[in-house]
Amino acid sequence: MRIPEELLHFIWRFRLFKPLMMKTTCGKQVQVIKPGQFNEHAGPDFLFAELKIAGQQWFGHIELHVDAKDWMVHRHHQDEAYNAVILHVIWEGEMACYLSDGTWIPNLNLQQLVDEEVLEKALDLLHNGHWLSCAYRMKKIPMHIKLQTVQRAAVERLEGRYQQIMLQNKRFKGDWERITLSMLAGSFGFKVNKQAFLDWAELINLKLLAKFADKPKSIQAMFFGQAGFLTAYKGKESYPTQLQKEYEYIKQGFGLAEMSVYQWKFLRMRPANFPTIRLAQLAGLYHIRTNWFSKIVSSHYVEDIKQELRNTTINKYWRTHYHFEKTTEDHSNEFSETFTDLLVINCFAPLLFAYGKHIRKTGHMDLAMEWLESIGAEENVVTRKYRKSGLPSFSAMESQGLLHLQTHYCDLKKCLNCPIGAYILQQPIDV
Known part of the structure; x- marks a missing residue:
């Protein structure tokens, strides 16, 4: 089953795999002590990870690809920025991977280590036809998760406005x-x-x-x-x-x-x-x-x-x-x-x-x-749509969060970067 790379990132980030069965493609036991810090910028996908491979402790970065050959396709073998990678996590395929200095790095295939229900929930979330992908489970989402999501989005909106204002400040x-x-x-x-x-x-x-x-x-x-x-x-x-x-x-x-x-x-x-x-x-x-x-x-x-x-x-x-x-x-x-x-x-x-x-x-x-x-929530098409789907707003802080949520997450189907989406994927299938 072909999966989007952001889902592979999500699975690794939240350890949605069977930890006791982890082995590299060459049969060495892998223990994840720290999966690393998710990197949203250029370079390896997760930074400063800590692993044990065949009992030996390793510190470094993790790179993830859906297909093993993407390591070569993306020319990481020629990029010194990837020389601190200690593990190549893949979903399918098989290919020997090397750093720019010629060092071989092990591959870890996650496909057999992830429960089918995780994939089922992810595909439901990412590919259903509703404008709000999580609407079908919204009633079962705890209120504190909803509030966390909306408030985080509101702060991100203010951060975005900060960037715009700094351009004016320079001008x-x-x-x-x-x-x-x-x-x-x-x-x-x-x-x-x-x-x-x-x-x-x-x-x-x-x-x-x-x-x-x-x-x-x-x-x-x-x-x-x-x-x-x-x-x-x-x-x-x-x-x-x-x-x-x-x-x-x-x-x-x-x-x-x-x-x-x-x-x-x-x-x-x-x-x-x-x-x-x-x-x-x-x-x-x-x-x-x-x-x-x-x-x-x-x-x-x-x-x-x-x-x-x-x-x-x-x-x-x-x-x-x-x-x-x-x-x-x-x-x-x-x-x-x-x-x-x-x-x-x-x-x-x-x-x-x-x-x-x-x-x-x-x-x-x-x-x-x-x-x-301190100001009441804005009343507009966006806030009414969210309220109807089970995500109300009670202040301008929250209604601003909903506006940001729609344009930067829901419309773009970035469910895996949203606390509500993360909650859904980490809960049992009937939640």
Whole structure:
């Protein structure tokens, strides 16, 4: 039976073989004292293993292949990185294997040492047609295993965001306020206008924002002007014409650049998410303070930040408009509770976590996770699918974990790298 190599790795990693029957293909008894550390990078599959072969103790690395000839196919016999390999673990085939210095290394065939039920469960898990491969056993998975899986995925998601933020940190030369503006802008754009908001944020001068901190109309003029909306405006309403005049003055005085208004999208969006409304709210935020990063890293309670968002003042023009020129009935232009939660999830918590990891301050990282745990779980297609399959989420930390779990594990069928998949394969067949 041909098996995927990741299953062979899994069997070795968790010792799902019959230890008393282990012999090399040349008949020497093998005892696994330590299977080694699983290596996700280049080089042998397991590092720093400890074995006894024919009673002699060995320390070194382990390489695994489904077919014995893969040692030669992958040219390990020419690679000095494999010279510390002490055992070649295989599933099928027979071939003498040598290190680059000519040293012979023994083969261990696992196929006869693994119970059929382990393979049966693995194939059920890896090849069933359900979008969530473990759904058929989910009801029998202990809650602590489910929580461990989701929380680990949430941390991995934050680690992934850290990598992205570090790229911005390099690009912006360590200017965390600039990084914050970029992340805030991206969050305000959602999927539809995210790139437009990111392009817009590139044009904004933070020093100029600080200069106009006590002049809300100037900030509004900058934000809408550099977004291209004021150049495109042809009406005669008082508020936008005032912004036009203010923007023209600032533009000439400081050499501002602007986007094309056609980069912004309005179709098939709720009016409350129109980019004009979101820009008005961002202008309100940066009137309150221009150092949002400082606020984030100095706040112990996320509620302090959310309260500032609730207190943000937005020009009254936007109570009767969703975009320029068209008047509507009076409506709220304040931050909704759902939107403030999304800002914490997508901007504030990842920023705090990344900064804490960057300066090696675990307190910031722990606090970022506490913020996510203090917010209710997101309600979306992904969380509903998992809940229906028996994997609910109760906080934003967990719903973020589910999003990561779907894209990085479930969709890719990486069940053998998931604690739930590992649990299923290590339990008796009826569990």
